[in-house]
Amino acid sequence: MRLRHAAAILALTLAGALPARAQVSVCIWGTITGPDALVNGMSYGIRDYLESLNQTKGGIAGQKVNALLLDGRYKLDEELKIYRRCVDQENAVFISGWSTGSVKALSDQITQDGVPFITQSYASEVLDPKKFPYIFMAGPTYEQQMIIALRDLAAKGGKRVVIMHADNEYGRGPVNVIRQSGVVNQLGLQLVDTVEFRYDAQDLTAQMLRVKSRKPDMVYIQASTPQAIVILRDAAKAGLAGKLFIGNLYTISPTIPEQLGEAAEGFRAIQAYQFYGTDIPAMKQIEAFGAKAPIEKKDMYYMKGWMEGIAIAAAVEGAIKQNGGKVPADIKQFREAVRQQMEAQTKLDDGGITPPLDFSNHQGFVQARIAEVNGGKYVPVGDWIDAR
Amino acid sequence: MNTRHLVIAVAVALLMGALSLAFGRFGAYMVNAVAIAGIGALSLNLLIGYGGQISFAQGALLGVGAYTAGNISNAGGDGLLAILGAGVMGAIISALIGIPALRLRGLYFAIATLAAQAILEYLFKILDPITNGVSGLVIRPTTILGIPMTSDRSLVVPSLVILVIVWVAVSRLMRIDLGRSFLVLRESEIVAKGMGIDVAHAKILAFFASGFIAGLAGALAGFANRLASPEAFTLDLSADYIAMIIIGGLGTWTGPLIGAAFVVLLPEAIQRVGEAAGLSDILSPLRELAFGLLIILFLIFEPRGLTALLSRLKPRSLAVPAPGAVPATGESLPP
Amino acid sequence: MSLVAREVTIRFGGVIAVERMALEVSPGEIVGLIGPNGAGKTTFINCVSGTYRPHTGTVRWLGDELLGLSPSTLLRKGVARTFQNVASLHDLTVLDIAKLGASARKDRQSGGHLLDFFRSDSALERELLEQILEPLELADVAHKPIQTLSYGRRKAVDLARALAAYPQLLLLDEPVAGLTSHEGMAMAGVVRNVRDRLGCAVIMVEHKMDVVMSTCDRIVVMAAGSKIFEGLPAEVQADPEVRRVYLGEP
Structure with missing residues (x-):
């Protein structure tokens, strides 16, 4: 009998974990609670930019974006778990990941899974377009x-x-x-x-x-x-x-x-990024968004996230347009197309947060x-x- | 009795296997995580729940297993060899940790295990040739008996097989002289000594057996994570395991697994409930709080954990003895 | 003589608990060790059973020195004991305790525990039930956790544990204390039967005189750590010195 109860708990929990599928899904995990929480603005920045697209343009290329923000708590097992959820259950077309440890532990699997990934860690070891063709970084190491x-x-x-x-x-x-x-x-x-x-x-x-x-x-x-x-x-x-x-x-x-x-x-x-409140075009967008929803972190990291959101959205948009305005049915194809579009961006304007972005070498910019x-x-x- | 346990263990493993197939890669990962935590909790329950030796070094012991298995596997050894090697190394290190237990008791010994945890964590960071220091040892996908373990699903198989073997072995252990002597040891060393039990021998064997199982769990965790890093095997992990065996029910047969499933799945459950209700921002930070609260509540109201709670809910269970929370030991000899 | 103790002395700080105690016991003999509280009876038993290490003296069993050996080694040499108070052990059944006692009979090398994993112990179970638990009226509760038993039955379990080792020297520390007189006499009967069957030497520390008189072949009286009298049960009651220290008569 005990086992039946245990099984029930197990089943209920996993059943609660059934995915809610959106056509375009971007997964972001950061440290919402944990030792790095003071500098987690980029996690919110990415989410908010994608949300702002949903509000102002009906998403990316007419497709609503599901921007999921998760808490990795700066714990390796939690982050590895979230990664699987993003790849498998959320069908994320782009993932933003946090700790240096988790990015290193996942680096082979990211290649295996073929999922575009932007790292918030500036560890130089994962910045290698040949070895890790799906890992991107936005800023100097x-x-x-x-x-x-x-x-x-x-x-x-x-x-x-x-x-x-x-x-x-x-x-x-x-x-x-x-x-x-x-x-x-x-x-x-x-x-x-x-x-x-x-x-x-x-x-x-x-x-x-x-x-x-x-x-x-x-x-x-x-x-x-x-x-x-x-x-x-x-x-x-x-x-x-x-x-x-x-x-x-x-x-x-x-x-x-x-x-x-x-x-x-x-x-x-x-x-490496303009401060929050600087007089640049991107700030106008942020303020417009902030008029409707509270902005969690008003700092430079938020700007970084906003910029990364711009890059991710541009790559996704390119992939959808390439496919005749429709989201590719096969998630693998979709991810691969997004990766190619990301690499193809050489002069992306991010509203002045950074100089024009160039992801052909996967690093975006280095100033x-x-x-x-x-x-x-x-x-x-x-x-x-x-x-x- | 043993046959019943074997049947239950196999049934649970089959159920878990089915779940891992039904819920895709994420499900497989979660099932694997529960199985690994279950093995680790069985190990700690053997030591604390049955042997009465409190240890805070479980996290580091899992680390020993992960590093050992990672090195053997990376050097081209078969995954099975790596897992067994991790078990042996875990057993040896655990026995070393147990040596102070021959002199120290209870809380004093628990403090000594805290020191062992700290020392091992430090060694993980500085023994670069073995552990690759703070970067962590990247463990390449292993092969077990020639079958490559590249996916989360493939790893579920060895984890569940080992879980069944360990689970049944612990059940059997408690029905032979050695296991019985652990139980006496837990109640009172003086009584054990008076009964003619070789206390030192029994204690070291308890550490040895528990460490072997911890090593197995560590190896499987290493293969699942593909990285053994000092940050993954901290005191936090030790605390998680202690939480598992308390919540599941100290010194019970099903407790470790129920506790492991609970501790692994509860955060995810809270997270998903929070998302569904649109409250994830509020609920996520509460996960840690919920754990602490649960442990306190269990210690106060149900020291025998979920196992006892579930069997009480069971309508026909009238034959369950009502054990007291605190071992009321009649000291048999004057001090 | 099988057990020969000589000059056994043990001090706790400045208190001399046992002083130059001597005792001899033959196989098949039941010796009663009596005396007022604090006479050093249990302490002496603790010295023989390896719990305490006396400062001086020798205790030889079949020619081997026993002092300095641990209780577990002594048990393997055939020296078993019971305790005044019995422990309440969770999760262990009566049969478990008996098996623990019987484990002393196995002369196992290290690693023998691994063999236990694959060995059936149903033959041992049957033997213990018939030979030990049945006579002690414990067969019906053999599979019950001992904490569910009454005090008297738990004392019987403790005796069962010691007997399961098939000892050659059995040390009983107040085996009937706390029992009803009916239970006490039954227990005493079992001790005699065991002695008859195993032919073991028995030392019994006991206060209940009726039990001592009816069970023991010989009686040794201790007072203030030393032996003051030794003789047949009938002689003890007649001795004026024993009456004085023991019964407080002038």
């Missing part, structure tokens, strides 16, 4: 971001560099690539220390004292906003100025100046600039630099 900061220091005559990174793949991977490439020395700089810390560390006072003893001209942070907050807070305690520090793309968050106030002044970070916290706000302090 972590390594390229680091190089922009290093070049800036060299141009200003600095010398001593400290790199701080978390003790996971996201932290260690790119730092190892930079160290092995010898780029630091090539730029005439000196890497005086590399400090690793626990990803969920809540106190880094000791590490900051060590950093201070190295007398750095610049400290690069390969971590995200939550870690940057701890670093900057404890740096202030140790008497290190905010202007010494520069973080990657995931350290541009209003939360940093909001929480730290004075301690965040002068802190710099890599900016970025440095922004600095000034008066509690991030302000660009340099020109756009090509990071190649």
